Amino acid sequence: MPDSMATKMAGSVQVVKDDTVKRTPMARPSIGREGKPIRLLSNHFAVKLNGVDAVFYQYSVSIKSEDDKVVDGKGIGRKVIDKLLQTYSSELDGKDFAYDGEKCLFTVGPLPQNNFEFTVILEETSSRAVGGSPGHGSPSQADKKRVKRSHLAKKFIVAISYAAKIPLKSVALALRGSESEHAQDALRVLDIVLRQQQAKRGCLLVRQSFFSDDSRNLVDLTGGVSGCRGLHSSFRTTIGGLSLNMDVSTTMIVTPGPVIDFLLTNQNVRDIRDIDWPRARKMLKNLRVKAKHNNMEFKIIGLSDQPCSRQTFPMKVRNGSIEVQTMDITVQDYFKSKQVELMMPYLPCLDVGKPKRPNYLPIELCHMVSLQRYTKALSSQQRANLVEKSRQKPQDRMRVVTDAVKSNRYDDDPILSSCGIEIEKHLTRVDGRVLSAPTLVVGNSEDCIPNRGRWNYNNKRLLDPVKIERWAIVNFSARCDMSRISRELINCGRSKGIFIERPHTLVDEDSQSRRCSPVERVERMFEKVKTSLPGPPEFLLCVLPERKNCDIYGPWKKKNLHEMGIVTQCIAPSNKMNDQYFTNVLLKINAKLGGMNSKLALEHRQMIPVVTQIPTLILGMDVSHGSPGRADIPSIAAVVGSRCWPLISRYRASVRTQSPKVEMIDSLFKPLYDGKDDGIMRELLLDFYQTSQQRKPKQIIIFRDGVSESQFSQVLNVELNQIIKAYQSMGQGDLPKFTVIIAQKNHHTKLFQVDSPDNVPPGTVVDSGIVHPRQYDFYMCAQAGPIGTSRPTHYHVLLDEIGFSADNLQKLVLSLSYVYQRSTTAISVVAPICYAHLAAAQVGQFMKFEEFADTSSGSGVNSSSAAAIPELPRLHADVCSSMFFC
CATH class of the missing domain: 3.30.70 (Alpha-Beta Plaits)
Incomplete structure (x- = not known):
């Protein structure tokens, strides 16, 4: 789009907001009133401060x-x-x-x-x-x-x-809503007191959680890894006073037991002779073991080059009474002289010494020490096991945390008692409200009213279905009936209003190609597609060889979205390919190809308060990081922006790489040497202008995911300033009004119903009792929680220049949990944030980051090494404005 259009979009000039003005999170203007009242309990325990002079x-x-x-x-x-x-x-x-x-x-x-x-x-x-x-x-x-x-x-x-x-008085001042210099420091001291108490009991401490050495708390995740269930505890200032937040927490540990058992399960082999020893050396390094012959603990630095029967070391022995001579002895013979007969002398030894002074221990004599954290990335199967086995019903979770507060006897702690601190033994009662679910509109302008956060398309059509004429199926799987998939997808699509022609072709992978690298397999497949089709297809359905996150997924997406500009949907072979399965697949395909599955009735009738009357851009922002322990993998920043105002259900994404583990997005505004801006915001602002009747946004609502309270100031004073600069760089004009909202899922507050064993109903909101004493925050549980205990999303409103009422803002947040086009359920956090997360994850698959390990690891994690960060391949013009991430 030419810069003249960008200048036209910006309008007339306004005084630039000064970068030196430091914004702070706003105070709560009011609380919400709408919704059906509900009596709740929270896993906060009231704390009495009797000795504030301490x-x-x-x-x-x-x-x-x-x-x-x-x-x-x-x-x-x-x-x-x-x-x-x-x-x-x-x-x-x-x-x-x-x-x-x-x-x-x-x-x-x-x-x-x-x-x-x-x-x-x-x-x-x-x-x-x-x-x-x-x-x-x-x-x-x-x-x-x-x-x-x-x-x-x-x-x-x-x-x-x-x-x-x-x-300690600083905490009392903070509770009254005053800005208190030392309040966080005082709370940190109180948290340290609790941590110290658990450390003395031999617990593993992980930040503000602690885990005991009790086999009843372990769940096997396979691969020699266990989930260890423990407890989180932290003091928090709330509008209702000081409280102790106690919650169930889980960390990953190395499964304790014989080292041999660990290696067999870790490598998924049955016979010790099948162990890959170079891989074992890498896995065992820095883990701790206990030797059963002398009950001492050691840290592993490596493995011996030879098995116990041949690995020698020099040992001094006396020859007679005076002369000392050095002789080489095998590890097996040494232990034989100690009356320890080795059963597996053919195995290598663990080296538990120092780099220049090895100390060898036979593996069969060693056990893994308990409570050793496992910090490597989990496999998809391990993650699934963790989710499944960590679930707890609300009543069970309430019981566990209440029992923990009683059994830990915090009132007996000499430091807490000298401060006059008393902790209640029962959960805090909280007043909540249940907001009504928004009405949706589906095909034939038919209203669809969600029930308990859910709806379906049984006997219904999609609101705006696409027509698919030129398409094909490519099959990387040797065990899939593509004819059946094609037939059922077409039939299901027609019942939902999507007219799908028969596929132009079904392309099977050659058997010899399966032995090639993933990139080569994709290239060969595309050669076959080109020869089979008369021209570029609108759409390709790709059947992956096995699971969704297989090696082919990244190269396939890159080839289509970066090089070819083709929308693609991947599916994995499954035994559950029924009508519901194909409906879910079609929801994604329809959204990717520009259709719409449903939208809010208020959106359809252009009646959304505040948003419909004034051109409003909604942003969702997220940063995804590499797996734990990989400081060489760039982080991926993704921002999605709404388009086609006054809609709030349609989005496009802009994605960039940045330095590893950096949470703040540094490419919102990115001036180049020629003065042009190549940042994320320019893309999204121009797209909004093009799709919204040549209107520039006069209001921008920002939803930001993944930041902690300590980073709120950076969002307000760094990221927001970048957005303002990007807007100003496109010409002269009045700045829009901003509303900035943080969404946090990674917290430990849970909500329970007083008189029901079930999870809180979808639409539950709490903005009193357990919220911040001064800042503007609220908890919302938009989703239905049929399994486990629902986790509400904690929303913090840092800035609201637009001037929403509390009710209108909470209803907008709830509504944005119902516009997620991939799903027929309300989701736990607003759709723009989910889309940003999906876009970061999918575009991140484009790159083989291992290729960049040498350039970005050592120099890596600070911004000065930006030159070493590989740039993401940009999306093809034909798909860049699509909801490819859906």
Whole structure:
């Protein structure tokens, strides 16, 4: 589109908003009134603050060993501080510490002086003990050394120095809605007290969650990985007072048990001789094991090159009474001399030593230590198992968290009690409202009223069905009846109003092509498609070889959407290919090809409050990151924008790469050397103008996913400024009014019905009791929750220049949960955010990121390495404005 059109779109000039003006999240203007009242419970426990005059004193901690090396291991730090407390209690006035396991400790009231230095004597930890394994001297010497060293102790120098004062009164001020400098710090101290209590019980701590070593909490996810169920706890300021938020939490751990069992299940083999040892070496590195012959813990650094029967190490032995000589001995013989007969000497050893000083342990003698986090990406099967096995009915979850608060006996904690903190033992009661579901319009302008968040197309037609004339089916699967698929798709489509001609051709993959790389398989398939069709098809249905996320999916999507400009729908072979299955497939196809399945009745009649009267652009923004532990994979930023105003059901996407693990979107405005803007917003603003009767947006509603409270300021002052600059760069004109809303799913507040064991009904909204004491937020459960416990979405309104009433804003948010074209259910978060997530995931599949590992890993995660970030291939002009992500 020429720049003259862009300039025309912008209109007349207005004073530029100053970048230096810092925006802060707005205060709550009012609460909603509409909807049917409902009595609810929440997993918040009221906290009484009886001692607001208490002051926390923060001290910096430095722990060094005798040789002046800084000690930074969390486990050893806690042991040292516990010992210090026992040894020097009188010097510290008998004060109790809240220690974060690293470099900070806190007391209620001051210590006798600002600076201390203590010497702490701690018995040698077992993992650093010397004897009992090969590589450490002769058997007799090892025995003597072990006996001696068990009585040896290690000396630590602990320096404690005053750092800051944190008054508990700041929490009381925050509860009254005042801006309080130290409120978050004080809450952090209280959270550290809870964490310390769990650490002393031997729990695994993961941020604000803790997990105990109890086999009843484990669920097998296959592959040597278990889901470990624990609890999350955090103090929160709410409009109803201070509360303790307690929830069930799950983390992934390495399944405890014999190392051999772990390797067999991890590699999905039955026989130990089938283990891929290079893969095992990679998987085992840095995991901890316990040796059953001496009950000591070790960290694995690698595997031996030879099996136990041939792997040797030098050992000093006495020849007579004086002469000492060094001889090589095998690991098997060493253990035989210790009366340990190895059953599998043909296996390699675990190396638990140091890089230049190996220490070998036979694998058969080792067990995986429990509560070791598994931080690698889960397979799709493991994720499915985790979801299925982590489900809990609302009543069960209520019982678990209530029992946890009672059994943890928080009131007995000396620090909490010295602050006058008392925690209630029952769930907080909350007033909620249930908003009515919006009426939808389907084919023949027929009204469709959702029931419990659901509707269907039985005996109904789609609102705006497309006609498919030139299309084909390509088949990468050897076990699929394409004729049946074609027939049933056509029949189902016609019953829903989509006229589908017979496919021009059914293209099977050659059997020899199946041995090629995914990219080569796609290229060969396209050659066959070209020779089989007279011209480019409108649409291709692709039958994948197996699961949806197979290797072919990314290259296939890239070929179609980037190079060819063809809309494509992928399906995987399934036993459940019934009418409902094909209906769901057709909902996606119709939306991708420009049709519409349904829309809101108010949208159809152009009666949506605030939005219909004034040109309004709705944005959904999300960033998806690479799997855990992969700092070399670029993050994908996706923004979808509404089009064809006054519709709010049709969107297009713009997607870019950015530095790994960076959450803020840096390409909303992207000026080039020639002064032009190549950013995301320019694309979406021009598209809105083209499809909305040459109207520029006078209102922009931004829904932003995936940011925490600490990043709200960046959304308001960095991302919003980029959007403003992108708008201004397109010409002169008054700036639109903005409403900025954050949607959070990753939180721990749950809602329960007082008088029903079922989940809360769809449309439930809460904007009192457990919400922020000052800021403008609310919880909404738009979806029906037939399984498990529903998680409401937590919406934070950071800015509202448009000036929605609380009721109108909540109804708009609920309505946007009903315009998701892929589904016949209300979804848990507004559709623009779901679309942004889908667009990021799908376009991210275009790239083989492994190719860029060398360029982007080492230099990687900061913005200065932007040059190393590979650019995404842009969408073909024929599909860039489609809902290809649907």
